[in-house]
Amino acid sequence: MNKRILEMIGGRLAVAILSLFLVSLAVFFITELLPGDTAQELLGQAVTTEAASQLRETLGLDRPAILRYFEWIFGLLTGDLGYSHVSDRPVASLVAERLPNSLTLAAVTMAITIPLALSLGIFAAIWKGSIFDRAISSVAIMLVSFPEFMIATLLVMWLSVYLQWLPALSFIPTTADLHTVVLAYIMPVSVLVFGSCSQMIRLSRAAIADAMVTPYVEMAMLKGASRSRMVLGHALPNSVAPIVNSVALSMSGLLGGVIIVETVFNYPGLAKLMVDGVSTRDMPLIQTCSMIFCGFYLVLITAADIIAILSNPRLR
Amino acid sequence: MTKYPKTAGETLVSIEDLRVTATTDSGRTIEILKGVSFDVRRGEVLALIGESGSGKTTIALSLLAYARAGCHFSGGHVLFDGVDLITLDEGARRKLRGNKVSYVPQSAAASFNPSKKIMDQVVEVAEIHGILDKASARDKAIGLFRSLSLPSPETIGDRYPHQVSGGQLQRLAAAMALLGDPELVVFDEPTTALDVTTQIEVLRAFKSAILDRGMTGVYVSHDLAVVAQISDRIIVLKDGEIQEAGKTEQIVGAPAHPYTQALISAFEPVEAEAAGSRLTKGAVLEMRDVVAGYGNMKSDGKPHIIAVDGVSFALQRGHSLGVIGESGCGKSTLLRVAAGLLPAASGACVLDGKDLRPQVSARSKDELRKMQIVFQLADTALNPAQTVGNIIGRPLTFYHGMKGETRDKQVIELLDMVRMPAQFRHRLPRELSGGQRQRINLARALAAKPDVLLCDEITSALDTVVAAKVLELLKELQRELHLSYLFVSHDIHTVRSLCDEVMVMFGGKKLETFAAADLHAEARHPYTKLLASSLPTLDPGWLDNLKQDPELVRKFAHA
Numbered sequence: 001m002n003k004r005i006l007e008m009i010g011g012r013l014a015v016a017i018l019s020l021f022l023v024s025l026a027v028f029f030i031t032e033l034l035p036g037d038t039a040q041e042l043l044g045q046a047v048t049t050e051a052a053s054q055l056r057e058t059l060g061l062d063r064p065a066i067l068r069y070f071e072w073i074f075g076l077l078t079g080d081l082g083y084s085h086v087s088d089r090p091v092a093s094l095v096a097e098r099l100p101n102s103l104t105l106a107a108v109t110m111a112i113t114i115p116l117a118l119s120l121g122i123f124a125a126i127w128k129g130s131i132f133d134r135a136i137s138s139v140a141i142m143l144v145s146f147p148e149f150m151i152a153t154l155l156v157m158w159l160s161v162y163l164q165w166l167p168a169l170s171f172i173p174t175t176a177d178l179h180t181v182v183l184a185y186i187m188p189v190s191v192l193v194f195g196s197c198s199q200m201i202r203l204s205r206a207a208i209a210d211a212m213v214t215p216y217v218e219m220a221m222l223k224g225a226s227r228s229r230m231v232l233g234h235a236l237p238n239s240v241a242p243i244v245n246s247v248a249l250s251m252s253g254l255l256g257g258v259i260i261v262e263t264v265f266n267y268p269g270l271a272k273l274m275v276d277g278v279s280t281r282d283m284p285l286i287q288t289c290s291m292i293f294c295g296f297y298l299v300l301i302t303a304a305d306i307i308a309i310l311s312n313p314r315l316r
Numbered sequence: 317m318t319k320y321p322k323t324a325g326e327t328l329v330s331i332e333d334l335r336v337t338a339t340t341d342s343g344r345t346i347e348i349l350k351g352v353s354f355d356v357r358r359g360e361v362l363a364l365i366g367e368s369g370s371g372k373t374t375i376a377l378s379l380l381a382y383a384r385a386g387c388h389f390s391g392g393h394v395l396f397d398g399v400d401l402i403t404l405d406e407g408a409r410r411k412l413r414g415n416k417v418s419y420v421p422q423s424a425a426a427s428f429n430p431s432k433k434i435m436d437q438v439v440e441v442a443e444i445h446g447i448l449d450k451a452s453a454r455d456k457a458i459g460l461f462r463s464l465s466l467p468s469p470e471t472i473g474d475r476y477p478h479q480v481s482g483g484q485l486q487r488l489a490a491a492m493a494l495l496g497d498p499e500l501v502v503f504d505e506p507t508t509a510l511d512v513t514t515q516i517e518v519l520r521a522f523k524s525a526i527l528d529r530g531m532t533g534v535y536v537s538h539d540l541a542v543v544a545q546i547s548d549r550i551i552v553l554k555d556g557e558i559q560e561a562g563k564t565e566q567i568v569g570a571p572a573h574p575y576t577q578a579l580i581s582a583f584e585p586v587e588a589e590a591a592g593s594r595l596t597k598g599a600v601l602e603m604r605d606v607v608a609g610y611g612n613m614k615s616d617g618k619p620h621i622i623a624v625d626g627v628s629f630a631l632q633r634g635h636s637l638g639v640i641g642e643s644g645c646g647k648s649t650l651l652r653v654a655a656g657l658l659p660a661a662s663g664a665c666v667l668d669g670k671d672l673r674p675q676v677s678a679r680s681k682d683e684l685r686k687m688q689i690v691f692q693l694a695d696t697a698l699n700p701a702q703t704v705g706n707i708i709g710r711p712l713t714f715y716h717g718m719k720g721e722t723r724d725k726q727v728i729e730l731l732d733m734v735r736m737p738a739q740f741r742h743r744l745p746r747e748l749s750g751g752q753r754q755r756i757n758l759a760r761a762l763a764a765k766p767d768v769l770l771c772d773e774i775t776s777a778l779d780t781v782v783a784a785k786v787l788e789l790l791k792e793l794q795r796e797l798h799l800s801y802l803f804v805s806h807d808i809h810t811v812r813s814l815c816d817e818v819m820v821m822f823g824g825k826k827l828e829t830f831a832a833a834d835l836h837a838e839a840r841h842p843y844t845k846l847l848a849s850s851l852p853t854l855d856p857g858w859l860d861n862l863k864q865d866p867e868l869v870r871k872f873a874h875a
Contacts, residue, residue, distance in 0.1 A: 213385075215426040222380050222421075223414035223492070224444045233440075237431040313431045313476045 008309050016302040020295060024076075027290040028069045031283050059085060072284075076291065082284030086277075091288045094273060099292070102262070102269035106254060108185060109192040113254075114247060117197045121204030121243075126231045128209060136201060143198040148257050152191045152264040159187060170265040188261045195257045196250040203246030204239070211235035241308035248304035252297045328397060328500060328532055329356040329379060335391035336374050336383055336556075348374050348387060350556040356500070361526060361533040363543040363564070365579075366553035367779035368750070375553075376502045376536045378402075380417050381409040397499070414441040418498040422505040424489035428477035434488055435473025441496040453495065460491040463528065464521040483514035483873075487521050494525065503535045507542060511642035511806065512850040513873035519545055519852075519859055538779060540579055541852035544568050545859040552576045568854045582780040583854055599630040599666075600800045601654065601687070601768050606663035608653045609824075619661050623649040625824035626663070631768065636794065636801040638811030638832070640847065641821035647804045650821070651770050654802065655689045668767070685715045688761035692773040694753035698745040704731075704756050705741030711763040730759045733796075735789060751782035755789070762793070771803045775810055787814055808835070808847055820844050822872065843872050 056062045075082055081091040124133040143151075160168035170184040211217060212235050220234045259271040266272070274289035276282075309315060336349040349371045356362050364372040377383065378394050381401035394401040401412065413419075418441070421427040429437055435457060442453035454473075461469035464487040477485060486506055493501050506522070507515045523546055526533055537543045543550060543564070550567040552560045552575065560573035571577045606627050611620025624646040631637045639647045652658040654665060656676030665672045667686060673679050691697040698707055708727045712718040718726055728738040734755040745753055754774060761769055771790075775783035791814065793799055805811050811818055812832050819829045820841060828841045835848060846868055852858060 215421060215423065216429040219419070219421055219427040220429070220440070221413070222377075222382065222419040223441050224410045224412070225414075225440070226410060226444075229444070234429050234432075238429065311431070314478050 002315075005309060005315050008315070009306050012302055012305045012309070016298045020291075020298055023294045023298075024073060024291060025069075027287050027294070028072060029065065031286055031290075032065050034281070072287065076288070081288045084277075084282050084285045086280045086282040086285070091284050094285060095270065095288065095292070098268060098270045098273045101267065102258060102271060105185075105188060105192070105258065105261075105267065105269060106251075108189050109196065109254060110251060112189065113193050113196050113200065113250070116193070117200035117250070118204055118243070118247075120197075121201040122208060122231065122236070124201065124205045125208035125212065125235070126227055128212070133205075137205070140198040140201045143194050144202070146194075148191055148195045148260045149264060151194055152187070152261060155187050155191060156264070168265070170267040188265050188267055191261050191264075192254055192257045196254050199253065200246050200250045203249075204243045207239040207242035207246070208235045210242075211238045214238075237311075240311040244304045244307045244311075248300040251300050255293050255296060325357045325359060327355045328358045329534075330395040331355070331375070331378070331392070332395065333392040334375070334378060334394060335389070336371070336378065336387050337390040338387045340386070347390075348556050349378075351392065352553075352556070352558055353392075354551055354558065354561060356532060356534060358499075358532050359530050360548040361531070361535055361546055363535045363537060363547035363550045364553060365537055365540055365543055365550055367538055367781070369555070370553040371556040372536045372538075372553050373504055374556075376419075376504050376534060379500065379502050379534060380413050380419055382413070411445070414498070415445045415447070415496050416498055417500045417502060418493035418496060420486075420489050420493045420501065420503045420506045423509050424485035424506075425477065425482055425509070427489060428485060430477055432476075433473065434475055434477060434480070438473060438488065438492045438495060441492065445496060447496055457491060457495060460494055461488070464488075464491055464525060465517070466491075481514075483510055483518050486510060486518050490522060490525065494529075499532060501531055501533045503533060505537055506535075508537070508539070511873070512808075513642065513846060513869065515542070515852075516850050516859070516862065516864070517869075517873065522546065523859065539852070540568060541583065541854050541858075544854050544856045545852060552579070564856055568856065578781050580854065582784045598633060600633040600668060601631040601802065602629070602664075602666040603650075603654060604628045604664040604666070606650070606653055606660050606665065608649055608658055608660045608663075610658075613661065617661060623824055624653060624660075627821070627824075627826045628663075629819055629826070629829065631800050631802055632816075633767070633800055634794070634798045635817065636803055636815040638815035638818045639802065639804045639821060640806065640808055640811050640818060642806060642847075644823075645821040646824040647806075647821050648772055649824075651689070651772050651802060651804050655687065655770055657689075681715065685764045686766055687768045687770060688764050688766040689770040690757055690761045690772065690774050693777055694750070694757040695745070695777075697757055698753060698760075700745055702744070703741065704743050704745070704748070707745070707756060708741070708759050708763050711760060715764045726763070730763055733762060733793065734759045749782075751778055751786060754778060754786055758786075758789070758793075762797070766799070768800045768802065771801055773805055774803075776806065783810070790814060808851060820847070842868050846872055 053062065060068070072082060079092075081095060083089075084091050084094060087094065120136050124136045127133050156168050159166045166183055166187055170188050208231060212230070214235075217230050217234050220230050225233070255271075258269065259275065261267065262269040262272040263275055270289060270292065274286060274293075277285035277289065332353050334349050334352045335347065338346045338348050340346065352371070352375060354362075364375055366372045374383070374387065378389070378401070379396070381394070381404055383389055389402045392402075396412070396417065401409070404412070428434065435454065438457045438460075439448075439450065439453035442448040442456075443450070447453070448456065457473060458469050461472060466472055466484055466487055472480060472484070472488070480488070486509075490506070503522070507518050510518060519542065525531065526546070535543060535547055540550075547564050550562065550564050551558055552567065552573065554575055559575045560567065560571065562572075567576060568580065571580055606624055607618060607622065608624045609619030609622040613619060627646070627650060629637060639650060641647045649658060653660045653674075656665075656672065656674065656679055659674035665674070667683060670683070672683060676684070705724070705727050708730050709718075709723050712723050712726050724741075727741050731738055731740055736752065736755055736759075740748070740752070740756075745756070748756065754777075757774070775786050778786060787810065790801065794801065801814070803811060803815055808818075812835055815832050817829060818832050818835065820827045820843065822843055827843055830837070830840065830844075834840075835844070840848075842865075846864065849862065849864060
């Protein structure tokens with residue numbers, strides 16, 4: 001660890017924080033632009049303008065947007081995530097209920113995707129041009145061109161409707177035993193794994209294939225190294241940066257996948273909460289959920305950048 | 317065998333009618349080796365010499381039972397100790413590589429894995445072949461580092477490749493090749509990428525390692541003078557065929573084949589004609605106290621990394637000024653500053669008596685026209701998607717507003733000027749040879765009708781014979797068009813054969829300027845003398861008899 005590395009990491013963190021700030025501006029003012037507001041939604045379509053403006057006054061919605069923005073940001077910084085008037089509960093408690101579910105889903109997906117995709121990508125690179133490589137590459141291309149909602153729908157049709165092996169909805173009662181939980185997870189996790197695997201396989205294979213044509217890998221070969229030593233010992237250490245980036249990108253793509261999957265399978269996660277919030281114009285909920293998703297995204301990308309910096313021997 | 321006292325002289329390698337065929341991306345097949353046969357005897361160093369595309373590296377790699385992607389062995393045998401390497405399966409080939417035959421690559425900087433420590437890579441051979449345990453492999457490596465006169469042999473292995481110099485890396489690559497005590501070592505242009513002053517140290521280290529071990533080696537190079545220092549026998553190759561083979565003394569002393577004679581004659585010193593025969597009307601290009609570099613400006617108005625540090629010179633009209641120095645001395649940066657590609661931090665650039673703005677975008681069209689740059693690598697400087705006619709025609713339209721038939725006629729005239737036939741204007745750059753491409757590069761610069769040509773190492777990527785012809789062309793053009801050249805090169809011979817005046821740079825500073833004819837005068841700067849004496853000659857005894865002041869070498873060579 002030298003000063004240069006610390007400076008670079010500090011720079012990345014500063015950029016992440018700045019991005020988060022800009023995102024908060026965008027999130028707040030774009031939701032402001034949405035037609036209708038909480039007051040209207042709460043009172044229904046046939047409301048009189050007076051009643052609506054009265055409610056707006058009580059909720060503080062009539063004050064200037066910029067003022068409300070700073071209140072909101074200050075709240076976020078001090079741990080106050082706002083109050084959902086639609087469900088008449090603090091946003092924090094809504095999120096606290098759902099976030100663990102989404103995190104479990106994401107964690108299970110990552111735990112399967114990362115080792116699976118990286119080993120498939122690496123093996124495809126080791127046996128480049130073989131039947132295995134071609135099969136993996138074609139399947140990866142096929143999967144990447146299928147949208148997640150389509151895979152999800154097809155799986156439901158096949159496994160739930162036709163074969164009736166798995167529940168179509170993944171709502172897990174608190175009293176459920178392990179068997180039920182596993183059954184409920186199979187389809188959402190599979191859809192997410194399919195969605196995030198293919199890019200990671202393709203990118204890691206390409207990163208290693210790039211390193212395989214360098215003079216230092218040829219040199220290793222001329223020292224008598226086997227194919228696996230060439231890949232694992234020489235190409236892989238130099239492909240860490242692009243591979244970590246591909247992992248981070250796939251994982252952030254996972255966040256988008258979660259929204260679709262939670263909606264399709266009616267999984268009680270954060271994304272489902274946010275989608276519901278949109279249909280009820282629950283602004284504080286939408287804003288907080290958006291910030292949580294963006295925060296995750298930035299954490300992933302920044303972590304990938306920092307790992308890439310640390311893996312560069314020229315900076316050691 | 318007469319040269320070194322060595323053990324048995326029986327045949328170790330016997331190559332019989334070796335043929336290697338390459339398949340191009342378009343599916344065409346090209347024969348790279350067209351039936352090559354020769355023997356390597358135990359204890360001798362055999363040199364393979366030839367220009368790019370002669371097949372020398374392909375032969376070298378065949379000794380490791382390897383053909384690069386796209387190439388395959390299409391006939392013949394490579395008998396190593398009686399075993400035909402071509403018939404071996406991949407597993408048996410792996411057992412041979414690094415163990416019985418090892419390889420010293422052209423660019424060690426590219427051939428060392430950037431993310432692994434040097435020692436781990438050097439001892440990897442022992443690990444792969446199970447020759448030695450880790451501790452004794454380490455000890456052996458340190459011993460080899462010492463015998464190759466590397467600095468701090470105990471600890472240099474703990475560094476990463478980017479932390480040591482190019483000359484050191486090349487010796488470390490040799491140590492890596494020697495660790496497995498191979499029966500044959502293949503050297504593939506191992507000093508080509510080095511500066512001349514560095515090359516000497518590396519050659520010396522290689523030579524003593526070869527002598528100490530009575531090593532059998534195959535040494536691939538395009539440089540006859542280098543090969544003359546180190547080899548017992550020389551094989552001259554061209555277009556995948558052997559032209560001539562013989563003892564080193566015979567090849568460099570009495571070459572029989574016309575091609576070998578042409579190679580040798582490219583070494584004969586050519587003096588530039590006396591400048592007095594040409595008219596001078598004062599300086600055409602002048603630079604005064606130029607400071608330039610890279611990175612952000614510091615508070616004192618100087619760039620973070622200074623590449624050119626207070627350099628002044630004057631280029632006389634119709635004359636040539638050569639700028640020489642080794643890699644990193646700032647010579648190419650100086651040229652970029654003159655062209656305005658890198659704006660100077662301070663100092664003046666005067667063309668035709670008029671002060672030029674530092675950045676190219678602020679200069680007038682006429683100022684741009686007067687000074688044209690010719691880049692080192694014509695391969696990358698020419699747009700691959702444009703025909704030669706378009707490449708040369710564009711500056712004609714841009715500077716002189718030429719169109720249609722007038723432009724066409726001018727293109728043909730320019731092609732004629734660089735001694736190329738008119739129908740070449742329909743070709744694409746990839747359909748030309750390296751030398752032809754450099755001529756087109758030159759024709760494009762001439763199209764602007766410039767007064768000054770800025771030439772950046774324009775012959776360094778060319779083969780010896782081709783480079784000599786390009787230099788000849790430059791001289792003729794100067795006579796015909798009264799051009800002035802600012803000619804940047806690392807090669808003192810090239811500069812001397814073309815230029816009237818020579819400027820020597822080191823560490824961004826100008827050391828001295830002198831008339832080319834006075835290169836060997838007593839008054840020369842010690843560094844100039846070091847540069848001049850470091851250039852190998854065809855005399856096989858040159859390296860052994862070379863005496864250089866070690867103090868001076870330490871001060872100036874980046875080994």
